[in-house]
Amino acid sequence: MTASPFEIEIPRGRVIEVQRDDTRVRRGTGLLRGMAVIWKHWKESFKLNRSYSQIHGTFTIEYPEERPRIPEAYRNMPILLYDDETGHELCTSCFQCERICPPQVIHMTQAKDPATGKPVPAVAEFIIEYDACMSCGFCAEVCPFDAIKMDHEFELSTDDHLRLTVHKEQLLRPISYYAHIAPTMWAEVREGALKKLQGNIRRRPDVIGLAPQLTEKIAARRAELAAQAAQAAQAAAATPAPPAAPAAAAPAPAEGRKLTPEEKAAKLAAIRAANAAKKQQSGDGS
Amino acid sequence: MYDMLAALINGTLGWGWPEWALNLLSYILVVTIVLVVAPLQMLFFTYYERRVIARMQDRVGPNRVGPEGIWQPIADGVKMFTKEDIVPQAADRIVHFLAPCVVVAPTVLMFAVVPWGPGMVPVDLPTGLLFFFAISSISAVGLMMAGWASNNKFSLLGAMRAVAQMVSYEIPAVLSLIAIVIVVGSLSINDIIAYQTGLIVSNRDLPGIPDLGLGWFVFTPVGFVAFIAFFIAALAEGERTPFDIPEADSEIVAGYMTEYSGMKFGLFYLAQYVLNFLLCAITAIIFFGGWQGPGVGWLYAQGITPENPNGNGLFNVLAGVLGVFYFLLKTYLFFFVMVWLRGALPRLRIDQLMDFGWKFLIPLTLANLFSAALWVAFTRWGPAEGMLITVGWSPVLRWLAAFVVTLAINLGVYLWLTRVYAASQAERRRAELEELIAAGS
Numbered sequence: 155m156t157a158s159p160f161e162i163e164i165p166r167g168r169v170i171e172v173q174r175d176d177t178r179v180r181r182g183t184g185l186l187r188g189m190a191v192i193w194k195h196w197k198e199s200f201k202l203n204r205s206y207s208q209i210h211g212t213f214t215i216e217y218p219e220e221r222p223r224i225p226e227a228y229r230n231m232p233i234l235l236y237d238d239e240t241g242h243e244l245c246t247s248c249f250q251c252e253r254i255c256p257p258q259v260i261h262m263t264q265a266k267d268p269a270t271g272k273p274v275p276a277v278a279e280f281i282i283e284y285d286a287c288m289s290c291g292f293c294a295e296v297c298p299f300d301a302i303k304m305d306h307e308f309e310l311s312t313d314d315h316l317r318l319t320v321h322k323e324q325l326l327r328p329i330s331y332y333a334h335i336a337p338t339m340w341a342e343v344r345e346g347a348l349k350k351l352q353g354n355i356r357r358r359p360d361v362i363g364l365a366p367q368l369t370e371k372i373a374a375r376r377a378e379l380a381a382q383a384a385q386a387a388q389a390a391a392a393t394p395a396p397p398a399a400p401a402a403a404a405p406a407p408a409e410g411r412k413l414t415p416e417e418k419a420a421k422l423a424a425i426r427a428a429n430a431a432k433k434q435q436s437g438d439g440s
Numbered sequence: 441m442y443d444m445l446a447a448l449i450n451g452t453l454g455w456g457w458p459e460w461a462l463n464l465l466s467y468i469l470v471v472t473i474v475l476v477v478a479p480l481q482m483l484f485f486t487y488y489e490r491r492v493i494a495r496m497q498d499r500v501g502p503n504r505v506g507p508e509g510i511w512q513p514i515a516d517g518v519k520m521f522t523k524e525d526i527v528p529q530a531a532d533r534i535v536h537f538l539a540p541c542v543v544v545a546p547t548v549l550m551f552a553v554v555p556w557g558p559g560m561v562p563v564d565l566p567t568g569l570l571f572f573f574a575i576s577s578i579s580a581v582g583l584m585m586a587g588w589a590s591n592n593k594f595s596l597l598g599a600m601r602a603v604a605q606m607v608s609y610e611i612p613a614v615l616s617l618i619a620i621v622i623v624v625g626s627l628s629i630n631d632i633i634a635y636q637t638g639l640i641v642s643n644r645d646l647p648g649i650p651d652l653g654l655g656w657f658v659f660t661p662v663g664f665v666a667f668i669a670f671f672i673a674a675l676a677e678g679e680r681t682p683f684d685i686p687e688a689d690s691e692i693v694a695g696y697m698t699e700y701s702g703m704k705f706g707l708f709y710l711a712q713y714v715l716n717f718l719l720c721a722i723t724a725i726i727f728f729g730g731w732q733g734p735g736v737g738w739l740y741a742q743g744i745t746p747e748n749p750n751g752n753g754l755f756n757v758l759a760g761v762l763g764v765f766y767f768l769l770k771t772y773l774f775f776f777v778m779v780w781l782r783g784a785l786p787r788l789r790i791d792q793l794m795d796f797g798w799k800f801l802i803p804l805t806l807a808n809l810f811s812a813a814l815w816v817a818f819t820r821w822g823p824a825e826g827m828l829i830t831v832g833w834s835p836v837l838r839w840l841a842a843f844v845v846t847l848a849i850n851l852g853v854y855l856w857l858t859r860v861y862a863a864s865q866a867e868r869r870r871a872e873l874e875e876l877i878a879a880g881s
Contacts, residue, residue: 164880171873181858185785192496192784199495214500 226336229291229304231284232260234325235332237348241364241371242355243326244301244347246275251293251302259283260293265362275354276363280325284310285318299354300347306335326365470562474551482713483513488772489779496783520706528591528699535589540700540707542582546575547714553629554721557731557763558740559756561630568629569621572722573614576677579711580606583686583696586708590699598695601790602686605676608797609683613673615805616666619812620657620726629725636729637737646839653732653766661847662815665808665854667727669801671774674719676797679712681782685790716775724770731763800861807853811846818842 161170195210203211215222232251236243247264265276293302305327312318333340355363360379361372449455449462487502487510494501503509527536553568555561565571580603587599621627624635635644638655649655657663676683687695697708724730736759743756788796819835819842821827830838 162877162880164876169876169880180862181855188784189780192780195498196492196496196780196783199498203498210498212495212498212500216500216503 224306224335226339228306229294230289230308231287231305231310232282232291232293232302232325233305233327233332234280234322235301235303235329236326236365236368237351238328238330240351240355241368241375242351242358243277243363243365244299244329244351245277245280246299246301246354247277247280248298250296250298254292254296256290256292257286257288259286265358267359267362269359274358274362276358277322278362280322282320282325283318284320285315299350300343303332303336323367326367474562475548478548478551478714478717479710481717482710483517485713485717485775486516486709487513488775489782492776492779493783496780517706520703520709523702525702525704526699530591531699532589532591535585536699537704539582539586539589540704540711542585543579543711544582544707544714546578546582547711547718549575550715550718554718555629555633555725555730556767557760558736559745560731560760560763564628564630567627569617569627569632569726572629572718573610573617576715576718577606577610579715582711586700587696590696592699594692594694594698595696597692598686598688598698601692602679602696604790605679605683605685605793608794609673609676609801612669612797612801612805613677615802615809616669616673617726619662619666619805619808622809622812623657623660623662623815625816629730632726633730633732636732641839646835648835651737652734653729653737654734656727656729656732658727660815661843661850662808662812663727665804665811665850667723669805669808670727671723671777672801673797674723675778675781676793678716678719678778680716680778682785682788683793684787685793688787716778717771720771720774720778721767723774724767728770729766730770731767733762733766736763736766795861795865799864800857804853804857807857808850811849814849815842815846818845 161168163169198210199212201211203213206213234243234245245262247262249262249264252258252260252262259282261279261281263278265274265278266272267274289304291304294304310318329340333344361375364372364375366372449457490512491501491503491509501509502512505511505515527533550572552563553561553565553572555564583602583606584599587595587597587602590596620632624632626632635642636655636657637643637651637653638646638649639652640654640659641649642655642657642660643649643651644655658667675681679686687697692698697705700708739755739759739762742752743759744753817825817827818830819838821830823831830841833841
């Protein structure tokens with residue numbers, strides 16, 4: 155028995171009665187049918203259900219003991235990477251991440267060559283305030299050197315607030331760690347990242363750019379540098395001619411740089427002139 | 441308990457205590473046991489319900505505190521005790537304080553007449569069943585006190601719903617029990633259990649049936665209909681889903697418990713679960729033979745009983761253990777069914793509840809009462825009572841005739857009532873629509 159939907163207008167609007175066909179006499183069988191459904195759920199709930207294609211069975215993953223497999227692209231908090239073999243950090247302190255960070259929780263200082271005082275493509279200190287980080291992942295996305303990546307670690311609760319201001323030592327992870335948690339994502343960028351790293355390592359003097367916790371690597375590098383210096387000293391004692399070569403090479407970039415200040419000066423003069431003209435105009439106006 | 445103590449103190453130990461001292465000691469012991477058992481049952485039931493309903497909803501349920509979460513109710517209890525006790529400023533402080541006591545006291549009193557095993561009843565009242573239901577309705581007063589004293593609209597609504605529901609569902613509950621009382625001829629709960637010996641057929645109705653303690657009332661047409669009606673009414677009395685209208689959390693917060701916190705709330709909770717246990721227990725006792733089951737009767741007959749004073753005390757213990765096992769098994773099974781219904785059914789509306797109680801259950805139980813009378817007439821009456829048809833029939837034929845007649849009556853009434861009830865519901869919907877139409881034109 156199916157009647158057409160009933161429709162009437164009442165002062166407050168329109169009423170539509172939907173025929174639910176529940177006028178037939180069921181004599182309690184509807185109740186039994188409902189109970190049968192629940193019985194099946196109860197009976198099947200003693201089996202585990204991990205396929206998610208079935209509606210029966212227990213889906214629960216009992217968290218501290220069992221852990222769900224975290225998807226590769228899961229992101230929680232940013233970490234920094236360093237190379238396993240050389241111990242060099244991938245970060246060059248280009249400030250891209252600091253600039254894009256929406257809650258502005260990334261802070262860094264660029265490393266400087268102690269001898270010349272010039273900036274080096276490496277980072278001296280890197281701080282992320284995990285307590286205010288919103289896990290947006292912009293920093294990892296914007297990083298041109300693939301140095302900053304999103305971690306899978308999510309158990310960060312602590313009673314020590316200051317611990318959530320994380321410094322470079324705690325942020326650094328080896329590349330092998332990231333390759334383990336996100337193999338395909340690392341494979342996509344691996345070659346480019348390592349190539350850029352090799353380029354950067356060449357421009358890093360002394361032990362700058364080495365992960366600070368790798369004391370053995372740093373000691374080895376220091377020994378290597380000392381040996382090189384000793385060799386160089388020996389070589390210098392033997393032949394005093396070579397220092398002329400760097401001295402000759404040095405002016406070339408310096409000259410190249412000289413152009414820029416000139417341009418700058420010209421630009422500055424133009425702006426000053428424009429400003430003066432503006433001032434005059436406004437003075438005339440008043 | 442008195443017999444046991446008398447045998448132990450004056451018999452075995454030979455101390456020669458006076459009767460009043462033995463009585464006092466036995467009652468103190470019984471009361472202590474009851475007061476310990478009642479909250480323990482409640483603790484177990486909360487855990488049991490949560491685990492079972494979780495399984496029905498494809499979850500695991502509490503399993504953190506202790507092995508498989510068995511200490512969860514203790515943890516909840518500790519939480520309840522340490523919570524702040526808040527009394528609203530506008531509340532009637534005295535009544536607000538008294539209400540939980542008035543609700544809990546009757547539920548504990550009801551334990552007085554519940555038999556746990558053969559010879560294991562705290563007080564064997566000749567009117568045990570009447571006592572049980574008379575006491576149970578006192579808690580409605582406590583609910584009304586709670587709702588009124590809280591001075592909160594949700595509390596008052598919840599209390600009024602609770603009282604209306606309890607009052608209307610006590611009628612079908614008691615009517616379905618009267619059918620059993622007619623058949624047994626006694627209000628004593630022990631007599632009702634003693635009647636249910638036999639195998640499928642009670643051997644009081646049909647002597648000569650082997651006694652396996654399975655002559656339960658639920659196997660007779662009268663008992664079956666009474667069981668269904670009583671269980672539905674028990675759900676309403678215990679405020680279980682689908683009749684949890686008084687504390688419908690999606691409508692009126694927590695009903696009469698809204699303004700209670702800490703252990704006062706805990707007491708309401710305790711009362712509710714103890715009442716549920718008792719309702720399951722009384723269902724098991726009256727329709728499923730209580731502690732009756734294969735072996736209990738035989739074991740008890742070997743032990744020390746008033747009829748057999750020279751029996752072996754070991755058999756008393758064995759019969760008691762087996763009886764308590766059967767009794768608790770049945771009780772927990774009924775609680776499982778209560779949870780099962782909670783998992784399956786949504787909450788009724790208050791008018792649907794009233795309709796179902798007054799227009800369906802009461803007529804059904806009244807017809808069942810008539811069937812019960814016929815059952816007695818067929819199985820026991822003779823020419824002296826004016827029952828001339830059964831003259832000369834064998835007991836088997838009498839029993840068969842009673843079975844067929846009551847089955848026909850109950851089935852017929854059920855089919856007719858469902859049809860009438862469905863028609864009345866359809867008619868009500870039609871009337872509501874007509875009202876709308878009248879408002880629209």
